[in-house]
Amino acid sequence: MLNGGRKVQDVNTIFRLLSAQHPNAGSELEFNDAFQLLVATVLSAQSTDKRVNQVTRVLFRSFSTSALLHTANAREIEKIIRPVGLHKNKARSLTEIARIIEDEYGGTVPSKMEDLLRLPGVGRKTANVVLGHGLKLHAFPVDRHVLRVCNRIGLSEHTKAHSIELELTSVLDPNSWLQMSDSLIIHGRRICKPRPHCGKCRLTLCCRYFDEQA
Ligand code: SF4
Numbered sequence: 001m002l003n004g005g006r007k008v009q010d011v012n013t014i015f016r017l018l019s020a021q022h023p024n025a026g027s028e029l030e031f032n033d034a035f036q037l038l039v040a041t042v043l044s045a046q047s048t049d050k051r052v053n054q055v056t057r058v059l060f061r062s063f064s065t066s067a068l069l070h071t072a073n074a075r076e077i078e079k080i081i082r083p084v085g086l087h088k089n090k091a092r093s094l095t096e097i098a099r100i101i102e103d104e105y106g107g108t109v110p111s112k113m114e115d116l117l118r119l120p121g122v123g124r125k126t127a128n129v130v131l132g133h134g135l136k137l138h139a140f141p142v143d144r145h146v147l148r149v150c151n152r153i154g155l156s157e158h159t160k161a162h163s164i165e166l167e168l169t170s171v172l173d174p175n176s177w178l179q180m181s182d183s184l185i186i187h188g189r190r191i192c193k194p195r196p197h198c199g200k201c202r203l204t205l206c207c208r209y210f211d212e213q214a
Pocket of ligand 1: 149152153191192193196197198201202203204207208209210
C-alpha cells in the first residue's frame with residue numbers, strides 16, 4: 001500500500017491510462033546530447049520550454065559543448081540567455097558547470113546522481129532529467145506538475161518531490177519510470193492544470209479529487 005492509500009495495481013492502471021492519454025509524452029526541450037540537455041534544463045528554471053528552446057538555438061550555435069562554454073565570456077552568455085530570466089545567476093552556473101565537467105569529468109556529463117548534484121544550479125529534478133533523457137538511464141524527475149497530479153489523484157500524500165520519487169520508484173518497473181514522469185508532467189501542463197480540465201481526462205474513474213467533487 002502506498003502513502004496515498006493506493007495499491008500497486010492502481011499505480012499500474014494509472015500509468016496505463018496516462019500513457020494512453022499522452023502517447024507521445026517526452027521532453028519538450030531541444031538538445032543533441034546530455035550536455036546540451038543539462039544546459040537547457042538549468043535554463044528552464046522559472047521559464048518555459050518554448051522560451052528556453054528559442055534561447056538555446058542561439059546559444060548552441062557558438063557554445064554547444066562544455067569545452068566551448070567553459071572558455072566563454074560570461075557577459076556574452078548573459079546577453080544570449082537574458083530572455084529566460086535570472087540570466088546572471090544562470091550564466092554563472094553554466095560556465096561553472098562547463099568548467100567542472102571539463103576539469104573533473106574529462107568533458108563528459110557525469111552519470112551518477114551524486115556527481116550531478118555537485119554542479120551549481122542542478123537539483124534533483126534536473127539531475128533526473130539528464131539521467132533519463134540525456135543518458136538513457138532509469139530516472140524519475142518530479143516537478144511541480146508531478147507533485148500536483150499525484151496529490152490530486154491520490155497516488156501520494158507526500159508534498160516533497162524526493163519523497164514522491166522514492167515512493168513511486170519503489171512500486172513501478174524501472175523501465176516505466178521516465179514514461180510515467182513524462183506523462184504526469186504533460187498531464188499537469190495540459191489537463192490537470194491548477195484549474196483541472198476533468199472533462200478531458202481519462203483518469204476520472206481512479207482520481208480521488210474527481211471523486212470528492214462529485
Ligand atoms: S480527473 Fe481532474 S483532477 Fe483528476 S487527474 Fe483528471 S484532470 Fe486531474
